[in-house]
Every structure is written in C-alpha cells, then in structure tokens.
C-alpha cells in the first residue's frame with residue numbers, strides 16, 4: 001500500500017495523507033552579486049530569484065511565469081544570461097551574479113538602459129528586466145548586430161503589453177551607441 005491508498009472500515013473511507021515533504025536544510029552560500037560578496041542562508045535548491053529578491057532585496061529580476069519561459073527573471077551568471085526562477089541558488093555559489101541594479105545606475109545607465117529610456121520602450125515595465133539583461137549580454141558579444149540577429153537573440157522573451165516594436169528599436173539604438 002502506498003500513502004495514497006484508501007483506508008477505513010465499512011461505511012468509513014478516508015484518503016491516507018502522504019507524509020509532508022521534508023524541507024531541505026539551509027546551507028551557507030557565498031556568491032558575488034553586483035560586485036559585492038554576499039553570504040546567504042538558504043536551502044540549496046531555493047531558486048536564485050527568491051534569494052535575490054527576498055534575501056538581498058534586489059527588485060530588478062521579476063517573477064513572471066516561474067517556469068523559465070518568459071525571461072522576466074533574467075540575470076547574468078558570469079557573462080551568460082540565466083533564468084533565475086529555475087536556477088537553484090547552489091548553482092551560483094562562488095560565482096558572479098549581475099542583476100539589473102548592477103548593470104547601470106540612474107546616474108550612469110548602461111547603454112541599453114539609456115536606449116530604453118530614450119525610446120520609451122516599456123509600457124507596464126514588468127518584462128523589461130529580461131529584455132535589458134538579455135540585450136546587454138548579447139550586445140557585449142555582438143557589437144554590430146543585424147536586425148535579424150537582434151530579433152533572434154531576443155526571441156525567447158515575452159512582453160504581455162506588446163511593446164515589442166519599441167523594444168526592438170531600443171536595442172537597435174543601443175547597438176548603434178556601441179557599434
């Protein structure tokens with residue numbers, strides 16, 4: 001019999017409850033976030049996004065789908081984009097994480113951030129973290145992209161507001177700054 005078996009005597013039937021899953025014990029994890037070494041206590045399988053937002057109070061990466069499908073939670077792990085909602089924090093141990101906050105500042109925005117401002121490329125803004133982080137990583141490796149290359153690089157991101165054309169213009173503008 002397993003934990004979901006029906007049990008009970010005549011006239012009395014109950015579903016046996018499965019034993020509650022035992023939480024993973026917390027571990028001490030060190031990682032460098034936006035240039036600062038941080039130490040957190042968290043179960044190693046905690047999504048990196050939760051640690052960034054809840055433990056480190058970084059609000060750039062957003063929770064969208066939670067399934068690795070929309071890109072709202074994108075951060076850089078080293079120089080690669082990752083979807084922090086599906087990356088366990090243990091995968092970032094000893095590594096360098098960059099969030100939207102570490103890309104630029106209001107006084108000194110990253111060229112992609114500056115281009116998004118100039119193109120007014122966001123509507124509600126919820127998705128914008130993913131586009132900016134992905135575009136920044138892409139342009140760092142591809143300084144003179146074609147329109148087709150930009151579209152391909154950004155094709156895995158979702159904007160529910162349909163601001164795609166403005167976003168593409170902003171990334172093209174940022175590429176022109178850098179090219």
Ligand code: FES
Nearest residue numbers: 064065066069071
């Ligand atoms: S919230 Fe991570 S991909 Fe959607």
Ligand code: FES
Nearest residue numbers: 123125159160161
């Ligand atoms: S600007 Fe609203 S979801 Fe993209």
